[in-house]
Amino acid sequence: MSECLFCKIIGREIPTDFVFEDQEVVAFKDINPQAPLHLLIVPRKHIETVNVLTPEDAPLISRMILAARDLAKRFGVAQSGYRLVVNVEKGGGQEIFHIHMHLLGGWC
Numbered sequence: 001m002s003e004c005l006f007c008k009i010i011g012r013e014i015p016t017d018f019v020f021e022d023q024e025v026v027a028f029k030d031i032n033p034q035a036p037l038h039l040l041i042v043p044r045k046h047i048e049t050v051n052v053l054t055p056e057d058a059p060l061i062s063r064m065i066l067a068a069r070d071l072a073k074r075f076g077v078a079q080s081g082y083r084l085v086v087n088v089e090k091g092g093g094q095e096i097f098h099i100h101m102h103l104l105g106g107w108c
């Protein structure tokens with residue numbers, strides 16, 4: 001069994017409401033929001049950090065960004081604006097070593 005928190009969330013071991021899911025990507029609200037809207041966009045595939053991405057992962061990363069774009073629209077922040085953030089390694093603020101993108105918005 002994986003010890004990865006996000007793998008547990010994706011595997012429904014830890015109950016979490018998904019605001020979006022498809023075959024490759026899920027999204028859910030951050031448990032400790034840093035903005036009025038704070039979503040996490042997470043690939044189902046366990047990839048530890050941006051540093052270990054391969055060229056084969058390129059379509060997956062595109063899907064994450066497009067999912068974020070769609071979620072921003074659905075949650076009403078597309079026009080006001082939002083931030084997409086990927087923290088890389090401990091010095092970059094990464095706490096969960098399963099790659100993910102933060103969608104932050106809703107300040108105005």
Ligand code: 5GP
Pocket residue numbers: 005016028029030031032033040086087093094095096097
């Ligand atoms: P990182 O610092 O790795 O870029 O971001 C990890 C994020 O995951 C943090 O913003 C943190 O609040 C969030 N997080 C940690 N544990 C949980 C959890 O159990 N559920 C949810 N929904 N978010 C979590």
Ligand code: ZN
Pocket residue numbers: 002004005006007008045046047097098
């Ligand atoms: Zn994982």
